[in-house]
Amino acid sequence: MRRALSLAAHGPATGINPQVGCVLVDTDGTIVAEGWHRGAGTPHAEVDALSRVHTNGAAAGIPPGLTAIVTLEPCNHEGLTGPCSEALITAGVERVVYAVSDPGEHSSGGAERLREAGVLVDAGVLAEEASEAMRIWLTATRLRRPFVTMKWASSLDGRVAAVDGSSKWITGTAARQRVHEQREQSDAILVGTGTVLADDPGLTARGDGGELMPHQPIPVVIGERAVDASARVFRHPQTPIITGTRDLPAILADLFERGIRHAFVEGGPTLASAFVTAGLVDEYLVYLAPVLLGGDQSALTDIGVGSIGEARRLSIDSVERLGDDLLVVARPVPVGAVDGKKDT
Missing domain, CATH: 3.40.430.10 (Dihydrofolate Reductase, subunit A)
Incomplete structure (x- = not known):
């Protein structure tokens, strides 16, 4: 999660979207891909990481048993990009670990959707550190x-x-x-x-x-x-x-x-x-x-x-x-x- 937080900091600090980082690990705990959000209209961190998965040089396919470690609950709405919850489900990700729940009026609910699809979900890992890193966006989103x-x-x-x-x-x-x-x-x-x-x-x-x-x-x-x-x-x-x-x-x-x-x-x-x-x-x-x-x-x-x-x-x-x-x-x-x- 700390690696995901460091990746998130690469994203733009301004604009309507939060800084989010994602790390994908295999069943051995080895990092297979990383991603972060680069601004409105670009792939979210989870999709960015999924797009960077390589399986021994294979042209296609994502290895089974992946865990996605992400700083913010995957979104569950269609905005400028599609919902990250659906992208993770489609990719066959077996477990999602996130730090902070999404307080967004339209974007929240990703964890529930993932669980409905049979994905294991763990929340609250390094929540305090992630909340501090996203304090500006979280405050604005909660207070409107x-x-x-x-x-x-x-x-x-x-x-x-x-x-x-x-x-x-x-x-x-x-x-x-x-x-x-x-x-x-x-x-x-x-x-x-x-x-x-x-x-x-x-x-x-x-x-x-x-x-x-x-x-x-x-x-x-x-x-x-x-x-x-x-x-x-x-x-x-x-x-x-x-x-x-x-x-x-x-x-x-x-x-x-x-x-x-x-x-x-x-x-x-x-x-x-x-x-x-x-x-x-x-x-x-x-x-x-x-x-x-x-x-x-x-x-x-x-x-x-x-x-x-x-x-x-x-x-x-x-x-x-x-x-x-x-x-x-x-x-x-x-x-x-x-x-x-x-x-x-």
Whole structure:
């Protein structure tokens, strides 16, 4: 299963499909083929692996007794490709071992179909590791909205700008380049109309030399104010989405229907605070620069916390040094958790 997880990581991190890997082993436990999903419209991991089976140079035929080890429950629906459950049954695979059940509204049910056909099925192998690897896709699929990553850069005292509003640049080049890499790993980049009107950002993902990276997130502008047609966002390689509303749940639901599974929020304090208050943030990326600014230009405004007991607790995933700056990666602590762990 760990080999299948490493194969899955070769697939694209963006788009509507999860990263999935598959390993086929024979009755002796020898790997006979491997596969992974390469993106929408391409063969799923199981079919990719089956297509790579070779039997001593034979022109056709799949050896009997194969076990398929796959990171996600084989799908059971007809989409851009056929159901993997049927492909495994047709190929005569005798056993399927998978890590995580498919939460998809239309794609789940593969395990049940396999069992109906007489295939031995085992679930939950390395489920925790696989769930973490697929956290973005699983969260989006279960909640029917994109996984939301919130990013801001601030001084050590939590300010995103000086008293006069200037903020360019709080962090150094290494931190800023990491942000561009994170943009590229997202399906969409979300900002408020205030940011667009004040800063006129390009919202592209760029390399060290300023060149456009291969994947560009779709720019999404949230708010009710009009955006002038001359704004740089309209010159983005992707057609921008102008929401015309501040209804965050409705916006996220619409983005999900458009195939967006990972939203990268880079708005100012007003938009950031709205997402936090609504409980719509799944991951925080906080860049901290070794400077002090003072004043009232805080990263967040009112988020509905009236006392320390109402504080929104976070669990720190990692802390990384980027030049003189720090990147703190954190996620919300679930309600009912104690010290970052679920209260049982």
